[in-house]
Amino acid sequence: MTTDGPPNSVIGRALTLLTAFRAGDEELSLAELARRTGVPKPTAHRLLGELAGWGVVERVDGGWRLGMALFELGQRAPGQRSLREAAAPYLSDLFEATHETVHLAVPDGVEVVYVEKLTTRRGPAVGSRVGGRMPAYCTGVGKVLLAFGPPERLAAVVAAGLRRRTPRTVVAPGLLADELARIREQGLAVEHEESTVGIACVAAPVLAGGPHAVAAISITGWANRLDTGRLGPAVRTAALGLSRVLRSTMAE
Incomplete structure (x- = not known):
C-alpha cells in the first residue's frame, strides 16, 4: 500500500x-x-x-x-484458527448443498479478511484468497459486517472513501446507510456486481452473543446464474449454526 x-x-x-x-x-x-x-x-x-x-x-x-x-x-493465531475449525462443518455443508464458492470472512479496519474459502470449478474465478483483503462497502461479507458492526466502523469506511469499482458499486454514503439498514432487518446481504463485474453473492452474519458480528459467511457465483433469493436461507442457516457453536463455546 x-x-x-x-x-x-x-x-x-x-x-x-x-x-x-x-x-x-x-x-x-x-x-x-x-x-x-x-x-x-x-x-x-x-x-x-x-x-x-x-x-x-x-x-x-x-x-x-x-x-x-x-x-x-498465521496458523498459530488462536482466534482465527478456532473460528475456522468451528466453521469447517458448516462451510462444508453449505458448499455441498450449493456447489458455489463459500467464504468465511472477518472485519479488519475498513476491509474484510478472508479466513477460509471453498472453491468450485464451475464458478467464476473470484479474486479472493485466504488471508486476502477486500473493501467492506462493496462485498457481501463486508456489508454484513458493516450492518452488524459498530457505527465507528461504517464511519471509518465512509471517511476512507467509497471508490467505484464497477458501474454498480454504491458510492453514496446515504444509499449505503439505507442498504445496511435493510440488511439488519433481513439478516442477509446481497451483492450483485458491486465489487467485480459478473459476480454476485449472498452473505449472513455470524453473531457470538454480542450485538456485533464476529464474522460473515457467503456464497459467490456467476451473477447471471446465482439465485440469491433461493440460496439465502442456506447461507443464513450455516451462519446461525456457527453462531450457536461460538456462543456455547464462550459460555463454557
Whole structure:
C-alpha cells in the first residue's frame, strides 16, 4: 500500500514491506516494493534479506514473495484458527448443498479478511484468497459486517472513501446507510456486481452473543446464474449454526 512515507523504525519498515503484498501478488520486484512503501531500495533490499533469513519472505527470479514462515505464524493465531475449525462443518455443508464458492470472512479496519474459502470449478474465478483483503462497502461479507458492526466502523469506511469499482458499486454514503439498514432487518446481504463485474453473492452474519458480528459467511457465483433469493436461507442457516457453536463455546 502507498503511504505518505515509511515508518521511522526498522520494525515498522519491515512490516510495511510485508503488507505491501496485495491479493493476487505472487511476487513483487524490489523496485515495486520500494515504490509502494516509500522505503528506499537499498534499505528495502537489506530488510528483505534479513526477513528472508527468518523465512518470512523468499527470493525468486522476479523479486520477492511471502515465505512459508509467515503462513505458519498465521496458523498459530488462536482466534482465527478456532473460528475456522468451528466453521469447517458448516462451510462444508453449505458448499455441498450449493456447489458455489463459500467464504468465511472477518472485519479488519475498513476491509474484510478472508479466513477460509471453498472453491468450485464451475464458478467464476473470484479474486479472493485466504488471508486476502477486500473493501467492506462493496462485498457481501463486508456489508454484513458493516450492518452488524459498530457505527465507528461504517464511519471509518465512509471517511476512507467509497471508490467505484464497477458501474454498480454504491458510492453514496446515504444509499449505503439505507442498504445496511435493510440488511439488519433481513439478516442477509446481497451483492450483485458491486465489487467485480459478473459476480454476485449472498452473505449472513455470524453473531457470538454480542450485538456485533464476529464474522460473515457467503456464497459467490456467476451473477447471471446465482439465485440469491433461493440460496439465502442456506447461507443464513450455516451462519446461525456457527453462531450457536461460538456462543456455547464462550459460555463454557
